[in-house]
Amino acid sequence: xxxxxxxxxxxxxxxxxxxxxxxxxxxxxxxxxxxxxxxxxxxxxxxxxxxxxxxxxxxxxxxxxxxxxxxxxxxxxxxxxxxxxxxxxxxxxxxxxxxxxxxxxxxxxxxxxxxxxxxxxxxxxxxxxxxxxxxxxxxxxxxxxxxxxxxxxxxxxxxxxxxxxxxxxxxxxxxxxxxxxxxxxxxxxxxxxxxxxxxxxxxxx
Numbered sequence: 001x002x003x004x005x006x007x008x009x010x011x012x013x014x015x016x017x018x019x020x021x022x023x024x025x026x027x028x029x030x031x032x033x034x035x036x037x038x039x040x041x042x043x044x045x046x047x048x049x050x051x052x053x054x055x056x057x058x059x060x061x062x063x064x065x066x067x068x069x070x071x072x073x074x075x076x077x078x079x080x081x082x083x084x085x086x087x088x089x090x091x092x093x094x095x096x097x098x099x100x101x102x103x104x105x106x107x108x109x110x111x112x113x114x115x116x117x118x119x120x121x122x123x124x125x126x127x128x129x130x131x132x133x134x135x136x137x138x139x140x141x142x143x144x145x146x147x148x149x150x151x152x153x154x155x156x157x158x159x160x161x162x163x164x165x166x167x168x169x170x171x172x173x174x175x176x177x178x179x180x181x182x183x184x185x186x187x188x189x190x191x192x193x194x195x196x197x198x199x200x201x202x203x204x205x
Contacts, residue, residue: 009034011098013105020132023191025139025171027098032086032093036098045170045192047138048192053157054181062147063154068117068124070155076107079114083140095140103139106130113205115156117148125149127156134200135167136160145166147168153180163205167197 011026011127019025019038026036047053055063080103084095106112117125125148127141136156143149160168169190173182185193 007054011102012112013102013109014147016102016106017111017130017132020130020135020137021192021194023187023194026099026102027094028099029094030160031086031093033096034098036096039171041172042187043178043184044186044187045173045182046190046193047157047168047170047177047180049157049161049165049168052181052183053126055154056179058136059147059150059154063151064078068119068145068148068151070152070196071116072159073107073113075116075123075126076112076114076128077104078123079128079142080104080140082123082126082142082144083128087142099186103130110204111202115152115159117143117145117152119145121126125152129156131165131205132202133198134165134203135169135194135197136165136205137169138171159205164205165197166200167193169194 024038024040027039029034080100084093084100086093103112112128112130114126114128116123124145125143127138127149129136129138141152142147170177170182174185
């Protein structure tokens, strides 16, 4: 993991928001480790909110079929719990109880949000992240049905565009995110994007 790591002995939701505003975010070594540390990558993942955001033809077709009901902020804690669960593709997780408690508090403050895919009464996919200024910081996603998390991501981008957000931070890029057009942005360039987003009043998600 490139970039600085700084131990954090104590943290409040207010400190967490301040950290995001200057380019830091927290992680834990594992779900069982109560400690967290700050991360500041040398290269930051960013998803463009303009026409560079790419949705494949097959995914567009799936979305038109409306296989899931998409909801916002109706089950934030359940989304975090699902993201923290170990799976065959994700044998370990960095989401510990400290992080879950902090982000639940941010949700109550209107700074953390979820996008959810529902199949009837079953939560089958989703993502969550933090909003501050005109930036949205994506944290994690999960999927229990084919394309569920991808569809949530597309709906997230649509929502951010409607609300005039300017930055969608993904922390790091992955091959999965690169299919949507995710970019690797050097720290100095990211700092300029972040500073611009922080000059905006806090946008309602």
